[in-house]
Amino acid sequence: MEIFLQQIVNGLVQGSVYALVALGYTMVYGILGLINFAHGEVVMIGAMLALSSLTAMLGWGVPPLLAVLLSMVLAMLGCMVLGYSIERIAYRPLRHAPRLAPLITAIGVSIVLQNLAMMIWGREYHSFPQLIANNTHTVGGAIINDIQIIIFILALAIMAGLMVVVHRTRLGRAMRAVAEDQHAAQLMGVDINRVISITFMLGSAMAAIAGVMVSANYGLAHYYMGFLLGLKAFTAAVLGGIGNLRGAMLGGLLLGLIESLGAGYIGDITGGFLGSNYQDVFAFFVLITVLVFRPSGLLGERIAERA
Amino acid sequence: MNNPLLEVRDLKVAYGGIHAIKGIDLHVAPGELVALIGSNGAGKTTTLKTLAGLLHPAGGQIKYDGNSLHDVAAHQRAAMGIALVPEGRGVFARMTVAENLLMGAYSRGDKKEIAADVAHMYELFPRLAERKDQLAGTLSGGEQQMVAMARALMSRPRLLMLDEPSMGLAPLMVKKIFETIREISALGMSILLVEQNARLALQVAQRGYVMESGAITLSGAASELLGSDAVQRAYLGA
Numbered sequence: 319m320e321i322f323l324q325q326i327v328n329g330l331v332q333g334s335v336y337a338l339v340a341l342g343y344t345m346v347y348g349i350l351g352l353i354n355f356a357h358g359e360v361v362m363i364g365a366m367l368a369l370s371s372l373t374a375m376l377g378w379g380v381p382p383l384l385a386v387l388l389s390m391v392l393a394m395l396g397c398m399v400l401g402y403s404i405e406r407i408a409y410r411p412l413r414h415a416p417r418l419a420p421l422i423t424a425i426g427v428s429i430v431l432q433n434l435a436m437m438i439w440g441r442e443y444h445s446f447p448q449l450i451a452n453n454t455h456t457v458g459g460a461i462i463n464d465i466q467i468i469i470f471i472l473a474l475a476i477m478a479g480l481m482v483v484v485h486r487t488r489l490g491r492a493m494r495a496v497a498e499d500q501h502a503a504q505l506m507g508v509d510i511n512r513v514i515s516i517t518f519m520l521g522s523a524m525a526a527i528a529g530v531m532v533s534a535n536y537g538l539a540h541y542y543m544g545f546l547l548g549l550k551a552f553t554a555a556v557l558g559g560i561g562n563l564r565g566a567m568l569g570g571l572l573l574g575l576i577e578s579l580g581a582g583y584i585g586d587i588t589g590g591f592l593g594s595n596y597q598d599v600f601a602f603f604v605l606i607t608v609l610v611f612r613p614s615g616l617l618g619e620r621i622a623e624r625a
Numbered sequence: 626m627n628n629p630l631l632e633v634r635d636l637k638v639a640y641g642g643i644h645a646i647k648g649i650d651l652h653v654a655p656g657e658l659v660a661l662i663g664s665n666g667a668g669k670t671t672t673l674k675t676l677a678g679l680l681h682p683a684g685g686q687i688k689y690d691g692n693s694l695h696d697v698a699a700h701q702r703a704a705m706g707i708a709l710v711p712e713g714r715g716v717f718a719r720m721t722v723a724e725n726l727l728m729g730a731y732s733r734g735d736k737k738e739i740a741a742d743v744a745h746m747y748e749l750f751p752r753l754a755e756r757k758d759q760l761a762g763t764l765s766g767g768e769q770q771m772v773a774m775a776r777a778l779m780s781r782p783r784l785l786m787l788d789e790p791s792m793g794l795a796p797l798m799v800k801k802i803f804e805t806i807r808e809i810s811a812l813g814m815s816i817l818l819v820e821q822n823a824r825l826a827l828q829v830a831q832r833g834y835v836m837e838s839g840a841i842t843l844s845g846a847a848s849e850l851l852g853s854d855a856v857q858r859a860y861l862g863a
């Protein structure tokens with residue numbers, strides 16, 4: 319029972335990070351019908367930018383808490399510029415090309431960013447400075463630390479904020495209009511290029527925060543960290559129904575839980591044959607299972623209805 | 626004569642190598658209701674889409690209020706007061722009726738007056754008031770046409786272009802839509818009306834153009850066109 323509760327806690331925390339990243343995939347897909355495979359690398363760049371600026375600021379004697387906040391803002395700004403540039407340079411020229419072209423470009427962008435990061439930050443793991451005391455608390459037998467609490471609450475707050483923007487503001491209406499019918503949106507006076515740029519920037523800002531969260535939680539950052547994280551977040555987006563915001567959030571949380579519970583019990587299930595290091599397999603096992611029974615994901619519409 | 630609000634000269638539009646519009650001239654004076662009629666595939670929709678900026682001309686000139694629209698993007702034309710109610714309506718199906726109306730006012734900054742205009746639209750189309758929180762995709766065809774028209778009016782356009790507003794609607798609904806067009810026109814708005822239902826269109830319009838395979842073959846006062854043999858035979862089934 320304690321293991322169960324502990325895995326739920328871990329799963330929710332990790333899942334809330336997946337959800338933030340999954341939202342970026344799903345927002346871009348909803349508007350452009352494009353899978354931005356470079357999104358995982360934006361998460362990694364966010365973590366790296368935060369790490370570098372944090373280390374520098376601590377060196378200059380900036381108070382730790384202020385340094386954390388500033389480095390997070392810097393990471394967000396840096397990733398917004400990056401997301402904007404990716405769309406502008408790699409995707410916009412291919413807007414009317416056959417669908418395979420932007421997909422291959424996305425993979426190319428992803429490789430370029432990985433290599434760029436490797437050149438700047440090297441191949442080694444960077445340890446993320448531990449700045450707050452990070453006390454642990456026991457809740458019904460499960461242990462949760464301050465960083466996990468902050469991650470979870472911050473992630474929920476950001477998601478709630480995004481929902482307000484999308485459903486209650488003029489910008490959000492424009493985003494939904496562009497997602498539904500680009501011609502009609504233009505007839506209303508919506509500058510679709512601007513809305514698309516803003517969408518990339520919003521998704522990238524969330525990716526940056528997710529990158530900082532992951533690094534802070536595990537205490538590590540690495541030029542390759544975006545790959546698996548991006549793949550899993552994409553899985554979460556597909557699981558929830560790609561293009562659907564609530565689906566991305568649900569998919570993220572569910573994936574975190576499934577993975578965590580799977581890791582906790584995989585040894586028991588397989589009689590010790592597989593250990594918890596197989597937890598990554600779960601994400602993809604779940605993805606395949608869901609797609610067999612619900613090709614459009616948990617909350618997604620049938621693809622045929624979209625077209 | 627007043628300077629025309631819209632003036633089109635020698636407009637040509639092509640889809641790839643196919644010439645859909647082969648050099649047409651037309652104009653709409655301020656406050657005028659002009660009908661553009663023609664059979665299937667004549668190029669009416671292509672003309673309106675080009676005027677709205679969704680398609681780029683292969684040649685010719687479009688002047689609005691005396692200025693060339695050559696380098697003006699579709700969203701900027703909307704902000705300048707050019708509104709198109711597209712063929713097939715193009716409502717945002719996954720937004721509520723109220724949200725659709727707000728989208729119509731997207732380019733406007735005057736919040737207070739927007740609210741007043743929304744209220745006015747609900748007076749003009751009481752049916753929409755009852756359905757304001759319903760997703761537009763769940764409405765009937767006629768109701769969606771009302772949403773599309775109300776949404777276009779929300780931009781306070783100076784030139785309203787309507788592409789086959791009667792398409793697929795029951796006779797009663799067609800009557801209601803045309804009554805509304807008449808009312809809006811009486812308020813002084815300039816309207817370019819595309820219709821397959823030539824009789825109805827020419828009955829409400831002051832002038833008309835007849836289009837055939839990408840060219841304008843006849844034009845003149847609506848009453849004259851209604852009476853002309855060519856139009857009678859081709860479009861009025863006489």
Ligand SMILES: Nc1ncnc2c1ncn2[C@@H]1O[C@H](COP(=O)(O)OP(=O)(O)OP(=O)(O)O)[C@@H](O)[C@H]1O
Binds near residue numbers: 643645666667821
């Ligand atoms: N996207 C397109 N690609 C290629 N050709 C097109 C395209 N859209 C229209 N056409 C062609 O251009 C011509 C004019 O079409 P358009 O839709 O403007 O006619 P229309 O007068 O609006 O007809 P309808 O009364 O059926 O709506 C037609 O021959 C049509 O086949």
Ligand SMILES: [Mg+2]
Binds near residue numbers: 669670671712788
């Ligand atoms: Mg047409």
